[in-house]
Amino acid sequence: MKIVTRISELPHDVGTSVGLVPTMGGFHDGHLQLMKTARAERDLVVVSLFVNPTQFGPSEDFERYPRDRDKDAALAKKVGVDILFAPEVGEIYPRPGTTVHVPVVSTHWEGASRPGHFAGVATVVCKLFNIVRPEVAYFGLKDLQQCLVISRMVEDLNIPVRVSLQPTVREADGLALSSRNVYLTEEERQLGPLIFQQLTACKQLLHSSILTHDQIDEALKQSKVKLEDAGFRVDYFELIELATAHSTRSTSMPTALIAAAQLGKTRLIDNILL
Amino acid sequence: MKIVTRISELPHDVGTSVGLVPTMGGFHDGHLQLMKTARAERDLVVVSLFVNPTQFGPSEDFERYPRDRDKDAALAKKVGVDILFAPEVGEIYPRPGTTVHVPVVSTHWEGASRPGHFAGVATVVCKLFNIVRPEVAYFGLKDLQQCLVISRMVEDLNIPVRVSLQPTVREADGLALSSRNVYLTEEERQLGPLIFQQLTACKQLLHSSILTHDQIDEALKQSKVKLEDAGFRVDYFELIELATAHSTRSTSMPTALIAAAQLGKTRLIDNILL
Numbered sequence: 369m370k371i372v373t374r375i376s377e378l379p380h381d382v383g384t385s386v387g388l389v390p391t392m393g394g395f396h397d398g399h400l401q402l403m404k405t406a407r408a409e410r411d412l413v414v415v416s417l418f419v420n421p422t423q424f425g426p427s428e429d430f431e432r433y434p435r436d437r438d439k440d441a442a443l444a445k446k447v448g449v450d451i452l453f454a455p456e457v458g459e460i461y462p463r464p465g466t467t468v469h470v471p472v473v474s475t476h477w478e479g480a481s482r483p484g485h486f487a488g489v490a491t492v493v494c495k496l497f498n499i500v501r502p503e504v505a506y507f508g509l510k511d512l513q514q515c516l517v518i519s520r521m522v523e524d525l526n527i528p529v530r531v532s533l534q535p536t537v538r539e540a541d542g543l544a545l546s547s548r549n550v551y552l553t554e555e556e557r558q559l560g561p562l563i564f565q566q567l568t569a570c571k572q573l574l575h576s577s578i579l580t581h582d583q584i585d586e587a588l589k590q591s592k593v594k595l596e597d598a599g600f601r602v603d604y605f606e607l608i609e610l611a612t613a614h615s616t617r618s619t620s621m622p623t624a625l626i627a628a629a630q631l632g633k634t635r636l637i638d639n640i641l642l
Numbered sequence: 643m644k645i646v647t648r649i650s651e652l653p654h655d656v657g658t659s660v661g662l663v664p665t666m667g668g669f670h671d672g673h674l675q676l677m678k679t680a681r682a683e684r685d686l687v688v689v690s691l692f693v694n695p696t697q698f699g700p701s702e703d704f705e706r707y708p709r710d711r712d713k714d715a716a717l718a719k720k721v722g723v724d725i726l727f728a729p730e731v732g733e734i735y736p737r738p739g740t741t742v743h744v745p746v747v748s749t750h751w752e753g754a755s756r757p758g759h760f761a762g763v764a765t766v767v768c769k770l771f772n773i774v775r776p777e778v779a780y781f782g783l784k785d786l787q788q789c790l791v792i793s794r795m796v797e798d799l800n801i802p803v804r805v806s807l808q809p810t811v812r813e814a815d816g817l818a819l820s821s822r823n824v825y826l827t828e829e830e831r832q833l834g835p836l837i838f839q840q841l842t843a844c845k846q847l848l849h850s851s852i853l854t855h856d857q858i859d860e861a862l863k864q865s866k867v868k869l870e871d872a873g874f875r876v877d878y879f880e881l882i883e884l885a886t887a888h889s890t891r892s893t894s895m896p897t898a899l900i901a902a903a904q905l906g907k908t909r910l911i912d913n914i915l916l
Contacts, residue, residue, distance in 0.1 A: 375800065465798030466764070470740045490740070491799075498800040524739030525765075526649065526772040 369445040371452045375459060375499050378414075378451070385411045388502035388529075390493060393417045393454075394434035394547030395443045398537040402506040405534055407448040414500050415444050417454040422461070423488030434547050453500065460495060468494045470524070473516040473613040477626060478637070481603055486517045493518055497529050505529050510536040510544050512624055512639040516613050536638070538564065544638045551634040559631060562598050566591040566605070567625050567640040574607070574619060574642060581617040591627075600629035607642075643719040645726045649733060649773050652688075652725070659685045662776035662803075664767060667691045667728075668708035668821030669717045672811040676780040679808055681722045688774050689718050691728040696735070697762030708821050727774065734769060742768045744798070747790040747887040751900060752911070755877055760791045767792055771803050779803050784810040784818050786898055786913040790887050810912070812838065818912045825908040833905060836872050840865040840879070841899050841914040848881070848893060848916060855891040865901075874903035881916075 372378055387410030389402045399415075406413045417440055424430035437454055444452050467487050474486035497505065507515050515533050522531055537545045542564035543557075552560060570591045574584065584607060592605045605627045609616040616623060619642055626639040646652055661684030663676045673689075680687045691714055698704035711728055718726050741761050748760035771779065781789050789807050796805055811819045816838035817831075826834060844865045848858065858881060866879045879901045883890040890897060893916055900913040 380802075464745060466742060466744045466795045468740060468742055468799075471738060495798075495800050498802060501802065521740045524769075525742075526769050528654075528772055528775065 369441070369449050369452060371441055371454060373453075373455050373459065375455065378453060378500065379412075380501065385504075386500065386502040387413050388496065388500045388505045389413070389415045389449075390496050390505065390507070391415060391417055392419045392433065392547065393437065393440045394550070395440045396537075396545045396547065396549075398508050398510060398545040400443060400447050401537050402508060402534055403444060403447045403449055405532070406504070406506050410504060412451070413449050414451045414453055414502065415449045416496050416500065417452055418460060418492070418496075420460075420488060420492040421457060422467075422491060423482075423485050425482055425484065428482070429548075429551075434550055460492065467491045468521060468525075470517045470521045473513065473520050476613060476615075477604055477606070477608075477628065478513050481628065486514070489514055490517055490521050494521065494525070494527070497522075497527055502529055504532050506532045506534055508536060509533050509641070510546065510638070512626060513613055516610060542568075544636075546636065548634055548636070551632075553632060556631045556634065559598055559600070560636060562595060562600070563627050563629060563636055563638045564640070566594055567627055567638060570605075570625055571640050571642060574625075584617045595627075595629055600631055603628040603630065603635070605629075610641075643715070643723050643726060645715060645728060647727075647729050647733065649729065652727060652774065653686075654775065659778075660774065660776040661687050662770065662774045662779045663687070663689045663723075664770050664779065664781070665689060665691055666693045666707065666821065667711065667714045668824070669714045670811075670819040670821065670823075672782050672784060672819040674717060674721050675811050676782060676808055677718060677721045677723055679806070680778070680780050684776075684778060686725070687723050688725045688727055688776065689723045690770050690774065691726055692734060692766070692770075694734075694762060694766040695731060696741075696765060697756075697759050699756055699758065702756070703822075703825075708824055734766065741765045742795060742799075744791045744795045747787065747794050750888060751878055751880070751882075751902065752787050755902065760788070763788055764791055764795050768795065768799070768801070771796075771801055776803055778806050780806045780808055782810060783807050783915070784820065784912070786900060787887055790884060816842075818910075820910065822908055822910070825906075827906060830905045830908065833872055833874070834910065836869060836874070837901050837903060837910060837912045838914070840868055841901060841912060844879075844899055845914050845916060848899075858891045869901075869903055874905055877902040877904065877909070879903075884915075 387406035391399050419433050468490040469487050470490050479486050519531050542561040570587050573587050592602045595602050610622040623642045624639050628637040661680035663680055665673050693707050742764040743761050744764045753760050793805050816835040844861050847861050866876045869876050884896040897916045898913050902911040
């Protein structure tokens, strides 16, 4: 595996089927699963490792975000990655520059809680697509709204990249893998799986019979209350349609249940497709 | 020459050196010169003909903008264009979508006079680059600030396209060719060349000796007064540095004189590099 820090050092082989896995490092089995899928499907696998400052708010955890390039490089090498592209901030942003803004799917939820977050995500992913020029880019569904934002950007801007969305990888007890899980205290770690339990329970309820709007409201509220009672500060627990990422009370279109909750100092998000 | 209206009908031949000339139609010798240059330099020449609604303000001339596809197609064919890509609005914008925002170079002058104009330009050019995937794209320096915005976008977003900026083509009397010149009355057409005369005179003055800031101010003001006295409503007549497109009073960096003025119902722009 080659570690590359300069854009100019990346190969641009015409005719090679390139797979890109964009990451911010802190590799866990979720990242490694994306890399393994890319490895199985493509000729050349590029993993980008870049903690993107423009997607963090001023009061967020950009500085303390888990960084361990050597450990990440060893893990990537083990699953057969060809190139680890790990640029410095100045290589990606030599100065404040052009930004990409995705409407509709980026306005609510993470977009509302983290102003500017999705413009930062869309901009850096647009740049990485232009830099690496993959045939396919792999993203984890754990960050569902991010997946919707990137898919929408690719469609809107006619970007010649196929976006492959891969299932969330979970701990045995259901907690979605996340680089931020390392922030959890032992006690918080025990509570963590309750988010997915509530998502699963709520999904079962919604699938058990055709519910009225009021009944769906009540089901979402009950899940929220159970999380709050356990010690979470719930940001949202909602039913959304995938096309717009806006709330819905109809399950006739593709939908998902999404949740974000603060546990101590750590913000956890998760979702389940319906 | 093939006329294509659907994105899916465009070829994507690997290994062919594609040149793209993005246009809004109303072809004059400025457009044809860009096509001839592309023809001389590249294997496959694609001209896009798309009057882009998102770069027009609500009170601007989107509806009455000169449109004559058959005439344009005949002219393009004559200079050896391979593909005329002339999509309908719905093919490019199936719905309101993702936008691209270029900072610094787009804030003043045309950006200030025409809010949203450069976001519209950047977005459609980004899309056309992704749709056609040219090696080189050709633009006329007549729209200098547009050239700076596109160059900056390409650099900021790492777009793998080379931007080739070509000299402004002029009438014998100096009037810069523009699709909007057809709006001019006979009397206005006679007055038109005064913009370029003032740009040229001002350039000569700036080159004749090293002027103080106040003397440059005065030279710009004099040109503005001469245009106003002749019947123009001058929007701006300025010295800018090319790196930022902001005003400067130093000519030690690459600079240009830029002008925009209304003549009757027609807004004319022009510039001269120093």
